[in-house]
Amino acid sequence: MTVPRAADPHDPLAPFRSRDYRLFSVFILATGLIERSQGVAIGWDLYERTGSALALGWVGLAQFVPVILLFLPAGQLADLVDRRRVAALSMAIWAAGSVLLAAASLLGAAPGWIYVAVICVGAGQVLNRPARDALLPQLLPPETVGRALAWNASLFQFASIVGPVAAGLLIAATGTATAVYLAALALAAVAAGAVMLIRRRRIERQERPRSPRDLLAGLVHVWHTRTILGVISLDLFAVLFGGVTALLPVFAKDILQVGPTGLGWLTSAPAIGALAMSIAQGAMRPFRHAGVAFVWSVAGFGAAIVVFGLSPWFWLSLAALVVAGALDNVSVVIRATVVQLHTPDALRGRVSAVNRVFISSSNELGAFESGLLAALTSPVFTAVFGGVATIAFVLGALRLFPEVRRIGRLGR
DSSP states (O other): OOOOOOOOTTOTTGGGGSHHHHHHHHHHHHHHHHHHHHHHHHHHHHHHHHOOHHHHHHHHHHHHHHHHHHHHHHHHHHHHSOHHHHHHHHHHHHHHHHHHHHHHHHHTOOHHHHHHHHHHHHHHHHHHHHHHHHHHHHHSOGGGHHHHHHHHHHHHHHHHHHHHHHHHHHHHHHSSSHHHHHHHHHHHHHHHHHHHTSOOOOOOOOSSOOOGGGGGHHHHHHHHOHHHHHHHHHHHHHHHHHOOGGGHHHIIIIISOOHHHHHHHHHHHHHHHHHHHHHHHHHSOOOTTHHHHHHHHHHHHHHHHHHHHHOOSHHHHHHHHHHHHHHHHHHHHHHHHHHHHTSOGGGHHHHHHHHHHHHHIIIIIHHHHHHHHHHHSOHHHHHHHHHHHHHHHHHHHHHHOHHHHTOOOOOO
């Protein structure tokens, strides 16, 4: 593999000195805009048709189906095939799901077709993420990978602000989610073009012959690397119970009564906090005690979700989600840096796939858990319970994974 040229580790813009990273950043931005705008459109579309919190929960389960079926082969593919081509293929599959969503919206098809489209979109995302995560360390010298991950988070959070707000405005203006789905289709073409313009790099291969056990190598590496297992496990349970994204259409329409435009702002609020925090992390030196920062950020995230659940005011709900997003960004960057720096290149695709299973488990299964619990109790109870449970899991994880608390300075 071509080793990237050394860069000044204290230069905040060091990753952007690379042409390939600039193209990679376009890819990150486009995929982020698709993901976040589609999420708003799908949630509003379904809740308008069904009026059911449980229907929103089923979206999370539909997204999780391709994760379970494809995460192992997706990781293996990212370690065997040109990662640019895998990423471009993922965008083609994602685009097919966007076409189906647009058709279902335009024709007023039964809600079941939305779930089919969500499964297709989810398949594209499963292929996308291991290839994307494994490609980044090939583009830059090791001393700037942590900073690049922080900038990646900034780009994604910028997309997470613009995408939902634009989606909410489009839905309010047109009365339908169709325009959002068509915009996602165009962005998929941009993302595929950008990633294919990146120069091809050889993947480091294992010298021994491949065997069926290689498919599980990522799982084995995570299981035996306690630091990685600790950070992704703690993040999993925090978002599994503390995430409220799936219920935002309910809060926007029935509790806070702010409509699709308000839904766009509520969905963007965590990204506003995360963007501010990720820019700060990209510009400053890494935490001296990253493990302690990780633990406090997850606990603070849980507390912010409790405030959101109890708030009867739109401005306070918005502020609580901004704080939650800022704290979540701290844990996301630390977790991603730990995973990248504790994984050899030959395993990065498979380990990234395992990492994404943990993330998808928390996001998608968390959405299902939120929808189901809200249907059985109430959205307010679900949010408050989730925040309290997150804090409880942090306390338990400190005993189960003491290695996390001992993580020091990362990357440089």
